[in-house]
Amino acid sequence: MSSHDVLGRTEGGDLRLAGLTKRYGSFTAVDDLSLTIPQGSFFALLGASGCGKTTTLRMVSGLEDPTVGQIFLGEQEVTDLKPYRRPVNTVFQNYALFPHLDIFENVAFGLRRRGVKDVKKAVTDMLDLVELGHLAKRKPTQLSGGQQQRIALARALINQPQVLLLDEPLGALDLKLRRQMQIELKRIQTEVGLTFVHVTHDQEEAMTMADTIAVMNHGRIEQLGSPADLYENPTTTFVANFLGQSNLIPASVEGEKDGIVSVSAHGQQLKVDAKRCRSTSGKIILGVRPEKVQVATDRGEVPDGYNALVGGKVVDTSFIGVSTQYLVQMPSGEELSVFEQNTGRAIQRPGAEVVVYWDPSQGFGLEGSQDIEAGAEADEEAAA
Amino acid sequence: MATQTIAAPASAGAPKERRKSPLAWAKQHVLLVVTFLVFVFMLLPNAVILWMSFNSPAGKFNYTWNKFSLDAWKNPCSNSTMCHSIGLSLEIGVVATIIATILGTMIAFAMVRHRFKARSGINALLFLPMAAPEVVMGATLAALFFNTIGPGGMGFWTITIAHVMFCISYVVVTVKSRLAGMDPTLERAAQDLYATPTQTFMKVTLPLVAPGIGAAALLAFAISIDDYIITVFTAGNSETFPMYIFGSVQRAYPAQIDVIGSLMLLGTMAVIAVSQVLNQMRAARKK
Numbered sequence: 265m266s267s268h269d270v271l272g273r274t275e276g277g278d279l280r281l282a283g284l285t286k287r288y289g290s291f292t293a294v295d296d297l298s299l300t301i302p303q304g305s306f307f308a309l310l311g312a313s314g315c316g317k318t319t320t321l322r323m324v325s326g327l328e329d330p331t332v333g334q335i336f337l338g339e340q341e342v343t344d345l346k347p348y349r350r351p352v353n354t355v356f357q358n359y360a361l362f363p364h365l366d367i368f369e370n371v372a373f374g375l376r377r378r379g380v381k382d383v384k385k386a387v388t389d390m391l392d393l394v395e396l397g398h399l400a401k402r403k404p405t406q407l408s409g410g411q412q413q414r415i416a417l418a419r420a421l422i423n424q425p426q427v428l429l430l431d432e433p434l435g436a437l438d439l440k441l442r443r444q445m446q447i448e449l450k451r452i453q454t455e456v457g458l459t460f461v462h463v464t465h466d467q468e469e470a471m472t473m474a475d476t477i478a479v480m481n482h483g484r485i486e487q488l489g490s491p492a493d494l495y496e497n498p499t500t501t502f503v504a505n506f507l508g509q510s511n512l513i514p515a516s517v518e519g520e521k522d523g524i525v526s527v528s529a530h531g532q533q534l535k536v537d538a539k540r541c542r543s544t545s546g547k548i549i550l551g552v553r554p555e556k557v558q559v560a561t562d563r564g565e566v567p568d569g570y571n572a573l574v575g576g577k578v579v580d581t582s583f584i585g586v587s588t589q590y591l592v593q594m595p596s597g598e599e600l601s602v603f604e605q606n607t608g609r610a611i612q613r614p615g616a617e618v619v620v621y622w623d624p625s626q627g628f629g630l631e632g633s634q635d636i637e638a639g640a641e642a643d644e645e646a647a648a
Numbered sequence: 649m650a651t652q653t654i655a656a657p658a659s660a661g662a663p664k665e666r667r668k669s670p671l672a673w674a675k676q677h678v679l680l681v682v683t684f685l686v687f688v689f690m691l692l693p694n695a696v697i698l699w700m701s702f703n704s705p706a707g708k709f710n711y712t713w714n715k716f717s718l719d720a721w722k723n724p725c726s727n728s729t730m731c732h733s734i735g736l737s738l739e740i741g742v743v744a745t746i747i748a749t750i751l752g753t754m755i756a757f758a759m760v761r762h763r764f765k766a767r768s769g770i771n772a773l774l775f776l777p778m779a780a781p782e783v784v785m786g787a788t789l790a791a792l793f794f795n796t797i798g799p800g801g802m803g804f805w806t807i808t809i810a811h812v813m814f815c816i817s818y819v820v821v822t823v824k825s826r827l828a829g830m831d832p833t834l835e836r837a838a839q840d841l842y843a844t845p846t847q848t849f850m851k852v853t854l855p856l857v858a859p860g861i862g863a864a865a866l867l868a869f870a871i872s873i874d875d876y877i878i879t880v881f882t883a884g885n886s887e888t889f890p891m892y893i894f895g896s897v898q899r900a901y902p903a904q905i906d907v908i909g910s911l912m913l914l915g916t917m918a919v920i921a922v923s924q925v926l927n928q929m930r931a932a933r934k935k
Contacts, residue, residue: 348840362837373843377843
């Protein structure tokens with residue numbers, strides 16, 4: 265599906281952004297962004313509102329001109345190409361279906377503009393792909409949100425673009441429908457094999473669908489990698505807080521031996537894998553995900569070699585069913601989150617004195633000079 | 649009727665058994681009664697015109713009922729001056745509407761889509777013809793035409809220019825509101841789907857704004873066809889239909905005026921009825 269000659273284009277290729285910058289007056293929306301998105305991949309740009317992800321998308325589609333930088337599709341530079349000359353199509357956030365045209369004509373729009381005479385079969389096939397063939401004669405306003413979303417997708421896909429851009433495509437749908445569409449989108453992407461670039465503020469959406477995620481913050485890419493990579497190995501406090509939750513503890517490095525870094529935090533000795541540390545000297549921030557931490561009432565319960573912090577006190581217990589979430593206050597006043605799976609262990613009530621412990625190989629170390637709260641607010645905003 | 653459903657809850661709360669006096673019934677249907685009275689108030693003059701068009705007036709003035717006759721309907725143009733004035737009014741109306749709609753639509757696009765220096769100034773200027781007293785506008789225009797082309801040249805074109813001037817304001821306001829309510833992403837979507845700027849305009853923008861342009865044109869035509877004050881000042885020796893009626897009140901008022909009035913009324917109602925029926929047929933076909 266990668267070679268199309270309707271627009272006289274060559275064999276598809278990777279989407280490459282080189283030093284892409286967009287300024288509005290003194291505000292820099294996208295800051296020197298360089299990125300290669302391999303052909304056929306499902307790529308997500310994830311970030312809070314105002315991080316520059318939508319601006320990046322619009323520069324790729326041609327609806328916005330970059331201040332500096334270049335955009336390549338395979339070998340071809342498209343930076344100065346008008347939007348209607350680019351082999352790129354967009355699924356807009358509000359769908360932007362043409363209200364005066366019926367569903368058939370909406371889907372046929374791109375083909376007709378390119379002078380394709382016989383569109384009937386292509387449109388029918390495309391409507392079948394999104395399972396809405398029976399609605400061809402309806403007007404967009406007569407469709408539900410989920411149906412409109414699929415039509416918007418069909419209208420873009422029918423042109424077999426080299427890159428399909430999705431701008432918060434599921435933002436307007438309710439939770440249940442969003443889950444269903446996530447699976448659907450992933451199915452369609454696998455089926456047609458096109459490059460999908462997906463912009464979202466919803467981390468779960470990005471993690472479910474994308475092969476590769478770029479977390480954006482202030483017009484720059486904070487970290488790029490597979491969903492598992494980003495989650496297990498965040499490189500900044502922003503990523504650690506924005507993608508899921510993290511317990512971040514300020515610590516200072518005491519020494520390194522056999523690939524294990526010893527640190528001290530709250531006057532207690534802890535260990536962390538050197539390979540999972542961005543910095544192995546001076547002040548660092550030790551991080552661990554809440555679900556990797558467990559609580560015990562006695563120091564003796566902690567397995568050998570595990571990191572343990574003593575002197576904690578449970579201040580909040582929420583029993584969810586599949587898990588129990590604790591908020592444990594350390595003597596220093598810092599609060600740690602613990603998500604403990606329901607394995608039948610006794611539930612600790614608020615006020616209980618506990619030891620928190622985790623496997624040192626599951627922790628990670630970050631540069632100590634960063635804002636420890638970075639990304640936490642952005643995450644809340646995105647979740648709202 | 650909507651009025652009945654609104655009034656219904658009031659009657660539902662009243663005791664059912666007791667026989668109601670007409671006054672009690674009216675109390676419970678205040679909205680219905682008021683609506684009915686308003687309709688009577690608005691439609692009565694039209695009914696009188698229709699009724700009087702079948703009169704055979706005793707003298708020069710068709711003001712009092714004499715006896716039933718179809719003469720006026722059979723010979724609506726027995727008075728050639730009147731029919732000539734109708735022709736002139738229609739010509740001016742059509743020409744002024746076309747020019748004002750084209751110019752006004754372009755101004756509306758410029759005002760909504762672009763931010764330029766003179767924008768607020770132009771906004772104020774456009775509002776002026778709607779706000780300024782017509783007498784003042786008419787008198788100034790008379791002075792202008794008098795001093796430029798002279799009284800001999802005044803007629804069809806001077807009236808048309810004056811009508812275009814005030815019609816533009818209404819066109820701009822109507823088209824602007826339609827344009828402002830249009831989602832700008834639709835045009836971006838069209839471009840994204842390989843439509844050139846011209847194609848985007850013809851296939852997306854224009855069809856979406858067309859209802860607004862159509863409404864603006866109808867409004868312009870309606871305002872032009874019945875304008876009297878400004879027309880009098882700019883007409884020279886020409887006479888439009890409103891001017892003819894105004895004059896006939898002093899000379900002679902034939903039943904034909906009521907015939908024309910009735911025709912205009914019935915014509916308008918027919919257009920509305922046909923469009924309603926078409927809409928319903930279209931809606932029914934969709935289902």
